[in-house]
Amino acid sequence: MRAYLLSRLAQAALVVFLSLSAVFAMVRLGGDPVLLFMPMDIQAKDVNEFRQRLGFNDPLPVQYARFVGGALRGDFGESLRYRRDALGLVLERLPATLLLAASSVLLTLVVAVPLGVMTAVKRNTVVDYAGTLGTVIGQAVPGFWLGLMLIYVFSVRLRWLPTGGMGSLAQLIMPSVVLAAFFSARIARLTRSTMLEALGEDYVLTARAKGLSEPRVVAKHTLRNSAIPIVTLAGLEIGQLLGGAVITETIFAWPGLGRLTVQALLNRDFPVVLAAVFVISATYTVINLLVDILYGWLDPRVRLRA
Amino acid sequence: MKAWLGIGITLAAIVAAAAAPWLAPVDPLASDFAQSLRPPGAPGHPLGTDQLGRDLLARVLYGARLALFIGACTVVVTAVVGGLLGLIAGFVERWPSAALMRLADVQLSFPFILLAMTINTIVGLGLRNIILSLSAAGWVVYARVVRGEVLSVKERDFVQAAAALGVGRARLLFRHVLPNVAPSIIVVASLQFSQFIVAEAAISFLGFGVQPPTPAWGSMLAEGRDFLYVAWWLAAFPGAALALTALGVNLLGDWLRDTLDPKLRV
Numbered sequence: 001m002r003a004y005l006l007s008r009l010a011q012a013a014l015v016v017f018l019s020l021s022a023v024f025a026m027v028r029l030g031g032d033p034v035l036l037f038m039p040m041d042i043q044a045k046d047v048n049e050f051r052q053r054l055g056f057n058d059p060l061p062v063q064y065a066r067f068v069g070g071a072l073r074g075d076f077g078e079s080l081r082y083r084r085d086a087l088g089l090v091l092e093r094l095p096a097t098l099l100l101a102a103s104s105v106l107l108t109l110v111v112a113v114p115l116g117v118m119t120a121v122k123r124n125t126v127v128d129y130a131g132t133l134g135t136v137i138g139q140a141v142p143g144f145w146l147g148l149m150l151i152y153v154f155s156v157r158l159r160w161l162p163t164g165g166m167g168s169l170a171q172l173i174m175p176s177v178v179l180a181a182f183f184s185a186r187i188a189r190l191t192r193s194t195m196l197e198a199l200g201e202d203y204v205l206t207a208r209a210k211g212l213s214e215p216r217v218v219a220k221h222t223l224r225n226s227a228i229p230i231v232t233l234a235g236l237e238i239g240q241l242l243g244g245a246v247i248t249e250t251i252f253a254w255p256g257l258g259r260l261t262v263q264a265l266l267n268r269d270f271p272v273v274l275a276a277v278f279v280i281s282a283t284y285t286v287i288n289l290l291v292d293i294l295y296g297w298l299d300p301r302v303r304l305r306a
Numbered sequence: 307m308k309a310w311l312g313i314g315i316t317l318a319a320i321v322a323a324a325a326a327p328w329l330a331p332v333d334p335l336a337s338d339f340a341q342s343l344r345p346p347g348a349p350g351h352p353l354g355t356d357q358l359g360r361d362l363l364a365r366v367l368y369g370a371r372l373a374l375f376i377g378a379c380t381v382v383v384t385a386v387v388g389g390l391l392g393l394i395a396g397f398v399e400r401w402p403s404a405a406l407m408r409l410a411d412v413q414l415s416f417p418f419i420l421l422a423m424t425i426n427t428i429v430g431l432g433l434r435n436i437i438l439s440l441s442a443a444g445w446v447v448y449a450r451v452v453r454g455e456v457l458s459v460k461e462r463d464f465v466q467a468a469a470a471l472g473v474g475r476a477r478l479l480f481r482h483v484l485p486n487v488a489p490s491i492i493v494v495a496s497l498q499f500s501q502f503i504v505a506e507a508a509i510s511f512l513g514f515g516v517q518p519p520t521p522a523w524g525s526m527l528a529e530g531r532d533f534l535y536v537a538w539w540l541a542a543f544p545g546a547a548l549a550l551t552a553l554g555v556n557l558l559g560d561w562l563r564d565t566l567d568p569k570l571r572v
Binding site for chain 1: 308408411412413414415416417418419420423424425427428500504507508511512513514527530531534535538541542545546548549550552553556557560
């Protein structure tokens with residue numbers, strides 16, 4: 001177990017390092033970051049001074065070495081716009097995004113897994129057709145449109161919920177629903193198909209033959225065996241969930257990591273972009289590691305090996 | 307049922323895009339301030355008008371053109387590039403395979419949309435660059451799926467037999483292996499198509515894609531957002547068109563997967 005964890009952590013560190021290097025290369029090959037950031041009418045003398053001060057006049061390998069050295073110490077430089085430590089700025093916004101992600105994952109599990117189980121157990125009935133239709137539509141409706149329509153109905157028309165911001169429970173509802181919608185549709189579909197597969201297995205027949213009650217057969221014998229693909233997909237989708245947060249946070253003015261990244265990109269504030277890349281890919285990698293560890297607990301047949 | 311619905315909606319979207327000039331005989335860019343913010347059903351404007359008095363129906367239809375064009379180009383580019391890389395990685399196992407899979411890991415550790423947006427920020431905006439950035443973010447799925455398929459196909463008897471008969475590596479790869487992985491490529495392409503359309507709209511919505519006044523669904527939604535309190539139709543119709551198109555293509559993709567390759571889960 002320890003060897004496995006160590007090797008996975010080393011792999012994770014490598015992936016994060018490579019993605020940082022890739023973004024660093026893209027940013028530097030894309031042109032002069034100072035010129036991109038500065039207003040058009042700035043004087044050449046000022047540009048040069050700014051460049052000198054931030055170290056953009058040094059050869060690229062030197063800049064890269066300095067970047068890697070800084071990144072290892074958690075130093076991504078100063079935000080060009082806010083004049084503050086870029087990583088600090090990003091980490092400040094992380095809890096808001098994690099709160100949003102956690103509440104939509106919770107919502108997904110509460111809605112999607114029971115929905116998938118229901119549609120599988122009641123196969124080829126009205127329940128199944130309605131549920132399947134719902135998931136197909138849920139997968140096709142883009143989150144940002146759903147968000148705008150929810151704002152129109154619940155904020156503009158009914159005035160029940162605030163349009164955005166963070167602080168109260170009411171403000172958490174719409175962003176979580178939007179973020180959970182797409183995610184739920186996929187999880188529900190997968191739950192249905194893996195449940196159908198498991199319901200046809202011999203051990204389910206045995207359990208029924210023993211006279212176990214149907215709820216017990218479904219909950220203990222079928223769902224638990226269907227859990228692995230569901231957890232795998234959930235883990236893989238967390239990355240896209242963080243991507244979805246980019247749009248959802250922008251629509252609902254949620255002060256999280258995604259919105260900060262969009263603003264940093266719009267402002268060409270590259271130190272913040274790099275720090276955000278680091279935090280996002282690290283978060284994703286850690287979540288996937290946790291998912292892998294969860295396997296062993298869900299299914300003792302899975303042995304974790306390096 | 308699902309298959310026919312998918313084919314019907316997808317065909318309708320294609321027809322709407324192709325016949326846009328005839329279905330809405332108004333210039334989608336022609337503004338008319340006297341007619342601004344008319345609700346749906348206004349004379350001459352079935353879906354109403356926007357803040358500049360431009361006809362919304364014409365803009366939604368021309369938006370379909372742009373969305374389908376970008377989606378189709380991206381699917382072709384990613385299928386060719388990702389498919390080729392996957393073929394090579396699966397066939398020449400040693401370092402190309404490992405290198406490709408590491409690269410895929412790196413890319414998958416980063417949200418698709420954020421990656422495309424970052425590339426767009428750096429290479430600049432414009433139609434060609436949007437297709438480029440979506441492709442750079444989207445090829446990974448093909449590469450992974452094709453590599454996995456190649457790994458199993460190349461062990462099959464007919465491939466081994468062809469190799470034993472002295473067939474060259476290139477011929478072996480393209481004549482014997484490729485036709486057997488082609489169904490997977492088609493299935494992935496159909497499932498990716500709607501994802502690309504939605505991603506393009508999302509990127510344009512956030513201001514990193516197609517710029518106004520060009521009628522793209524994403525940028526129309528961004529404009530509609532500013533007028534949500536006075537003109538719901540500006541956000542409702544472009545988004546409905548987008549959702550419906552995505553639904554049709556998804557259903558079509560599901561059907562293709564069930565028919566061509568029931569094992570595949572993407």
